[in-house]
Amino acid sequence: MYKFPMSGRHRTGRTTLACAYLTACSFPLSALAGSPSTLPDLNITASHGAPVAFAGVPETVITRAEIERLQATSVLSLLENRAGINMVNQGGPGKITTASIWGMSGSQTLVLIDGVRIGSLTAGAAYLENLPVALIDHIDIIKGPRSGQYGADAMGGVIQIFTRKGKKGIQPSFSIAGGSNKTFETSANVSGGNGPFDYSIGASHQGTGGFNAYTDTTGSPFAVNQPDNDGYRNNSASGRLNYTGDNGARLGVHWLGTNAFTDYDGSSFAGNQQRSRQQNFGLDGALMKIGIWQLRASAGRNIERQTQYYDGKYVSEYNSRQDSFSLANDFSIGQGLLTLGADRLNDHVSSSVNYDVTSRHNNGVFAQYATQIADLSIQTALRHDSNSQFGSANTGSVDLSWQLNPSLALTGGYGTGFHVPSFNFLYYPGGYANPDLRPEHSRTARLGFNWQNNNGWTSSLTAFRTRTRDLIASSASTNFVPYNINQAQSIGAEWQLGWHNADWALNSSATWISAVDRETGVSIPRQPKWSGRVDVDRKLGAWRMGVTVRGQTATHESTFSQINNGFATADLRLSYAYSQNWHIEAKLSNVLDKQYQTAYDYHQAGRTVLFTLRYGL
Template sequence: MRYTLPVAVFTAAFPISVQAQGVEDFFLGRLILAAGLSPAPEAAVPRAVTVVTGEDIRTRGIDQVAEALRFVPGVAISRDSGPGGMTQLRLRGTESRHTQIIIDGVRVEAAQDGYADLGGLQTADIEQIEVIRGPQSAFFGSNSIGGVVSITTRRADEPGVSGQTALEAGSDGSVGLNFQVGVRDERGGLTLSGIARNQGGWDISDTPGGERDGLRNRTLSLSGDWQVTENWRAGFLLRARNQNYDFDQFVFGAPTVDEIIADAPFTGRVQERIGSVFAEGDLVDGRLQLSLRASRFTFDRQTFDAFPSDTSTDRNEFAIRGVWALDGATVSRSRHTLGFGVDRISEGFVNNDADLVFDPAQLERQSRRVTGAALEYRGNLAEGLDVQAGVRRDVNNAFRDATTWSVGLSYAIPETGTRLRFSGGTAVQNPTLFAQFGFANNFEGNPNLLPERSRGWDIGVDQQILGGQGTVSLTLFDNRISDLISSAATETGTTPVNIEGTSRHRGAELALDAQATETLRLRAAYTYTDARNPDGERLLRRPRHEGTLGVDWQATEATNLSLDMRRVVNNLDNEFSTFVGVPVRLPDYTVFNLSANHRINDRLTLTARVANLTNRRYQEVLGYAAKPRTVYVGLSTRF
């Protein structure tokens, strides 16, 4: 079976423009779906972009999206729970709420707290992950100060019926099963995917004799597309995820650091639902491409601990996007295009359980809406010289309106295999609904919060090596955020406030991906991050240095081995043994992962992997033990 990106679906409305092909085939690369208001070839995207393919994920034995993102430059992941609990992504030193997460065109960060639940997001049905770094609000609105992560799931692309299944078991008691089955003809297709995974986990409190904190995940997805007429295509997506996970108790004022996390039988429950319909068309003899999409996202979370909670958030979105060829050609052959988009988003948040609130008024549903309009110009100004510029206006009913902009420029030099790029712009982050209206133990929302604002830039170079068999990339970045939302003490606890001054996030990213020989592929990434608040103090959980190395070896025609190393140096977190958080440096660490795949025949493949090969004891968040050595074996089949 062959699964590919649903490129046919996207290019039905947004074909690849030849403006990106001014230098024939040079750095043409893959199609970047989140390039702006419409997809674009990698060569035409003047921004720092990293793509993790489904093939990479499966070759390296990566089972969760968060684990795949750890090897992307500019990304810092922290997990303060077992395999299914809170897992936060910080892009270029910004907050986790500053990165927008998209699955098949639908935003999935919860309006309650502003970040997506990466804790149990599995990779089994994923075909591609795009990470676009830097301010992106001109194209994507709020929640994109740090950038955007766009995830595309697998779709059947071969005529007829096809599919695949995989089964895996782990030394921690884990058992996982996933499947995809699809049908396609010349007019369209359907794909059904399912994931069932019980993960034994580990004791995050690291208490002798403590119970393991595990995960139970069930994910089901159904998608389809249909060529309604010669010029119009329509489709849909339905996706559901149910998840149960375990976690332990955080103890404020614990006498020692080792006792900050206490073993406890606490559990959490997540229900996530995604629904989307779209139509895409080719109008005016190909000079206009138009896309319409309506989507709904809901996220329900319950926690059963010392301070239980039961909340629900939802987001409804309707969007129209299009591309117009400015030079009279078709969009697919135009050197100058104008993209446009209009969207309307409504978000809601509610506390569900009357027994868990202090005042009946806290059960009222809180909601807000925003209407946005955006323009984007893309042009090939000269041979190898591409430009992208965009502007967006957001009209809010709950706080002040915002205008954001973005500009990018890239220049390719085919004689030397070099591409120079620059991008800069502004971004906005609306306060989360919980920050505005929520409550918790000793916490009070603040409906008068202002949106956070940022202005950032990056400059980089991509250099081909080994005769075009590899690429080295270097990027320098700087992002400054004002009206940053933080916590302030009150008589009864804390409340969110906008802090005065500007926080600064700057650093450097280095990446290597090279096919060194016919059988050996080398991968490397390094990120230097210096993120500070307006007082000049370093922000927590942003390692100063983080680097990765990877080797893929095609040992035989049927056998592949992969080894990955990740090194983290100079990471800070708060120590709460005296009730007041005091920044402390966490121990540096190095982690190795090993995976192997052996193709038994054209249909069967045997897999094996070892996470944390050397059984390194380390912490990403103070007090929380990270994953110990775990061995997995599996078998996959295709038909």
């Protein structure tokens, strides 16, 4: 049996068991395109910030236009049941929300905000529940290992969230919304640009009375039942200033801050309320290109403070700070781009409990090369990490795209990854830690195709297999002290189909995954075998209407008797533009009032409605 990492957040009396399982482009885009109709966009997430155009990696991009079309109010609602992605939420808005990719765990997925890592160092995972959708420009999701570029934690893939940016002129936006469960939301943003400068500044508020997030059905003597509504509120703000000079020179600074408070069910020891504060800072830039060479650099800091209370009285706190620094040299060599770089990551924790070790650091050096040989596009990466706790690790990847014709490309790749244990697993006091844990390691192979035509249709299919060794687990037989087991395996496939024209938008996806412990043959907890999603929108003059249908098959916790039943839900949305920039919107979520859960005994919202007034250029 397996155990989720101790959260370092709100611990209920119940033990949850499961698997621990900006650039100006100086690189010739035409060099990596088979024809103008297949020219890929720059993908700085898949290339560690290098300005490389490469379409050979499995990717999902969620734009600002799609965020507004879907009337999304959370990152959860944007990502759930998309291709290759599994979301787990423990009780609605503001409650623990993690994303896993291709059968890996949430701790094996790297999450970035504008290139800066986020996540709890004590729990060892990135939590997405407090990220404000109103301040997001777009989300880039890269599936498959990226440790060759980013080092630890990118075993399953990378989710990068970009905050809103400025454009030429002045562009204000504003929204106010209200609906079920005493929900109230508002946001304001102003962005613009003049000459070489652009800027964006925004703020948002979310608040809801919530619903009863948790009901124990296990009869455990450690369970806490508090049949009340578990509310949530979140105040967030962001800012960005960029300078873009001649011949690729640039300099940018960005910041995102959140201050959230949520209620949950918990004991006087674990607390039943939590305040979460996050500060994310970043500075990045590049010198002007000199001949074939350009130098890029970045620095960032992410601070996460989590304080638990019981009915307003202080109980505990768990704080994380990550400082990152990166230096990269880009060399345009023939039809390719070579990148040589180095980075450093400093981790530090402080808390109300005493950890034997409170800091560590990691030094990494990496090389990457992308080129085009006839109709074959190649991107390779190689990295060496030296960690103050675990010693050395070597990782790498190769990604291929063969353009058979202007509409169809075959893709494939192979990559390795690793994940370092959390501070809780290593040093949590009281006999529940194991300082001798080894890092987890993975190997992933994939094969697929990308297809598009001139009538607005696009499609992709990717099959993959990942084998993981030294997976971290725990069981009752070891008093829940974590240990390394032999191997786990994830085999699956994801499929995406889309169609767009002036009046219609269709996005659909499906995922099949078989994730098992290879030693026992037991399937990994909280991983549905099948999942899928369809978003359809239609524009009729000033009106726009849409529907989202999504669902997944059953999952289980590590006890196997605790089953999260499969489900399907539907959302309806309607928007009316009564002037050029003003919109009135309505969204009816979970139309059939389906009762379901993605974590055992943690409820999801029933039927809700939200009305929004929005202004934006």
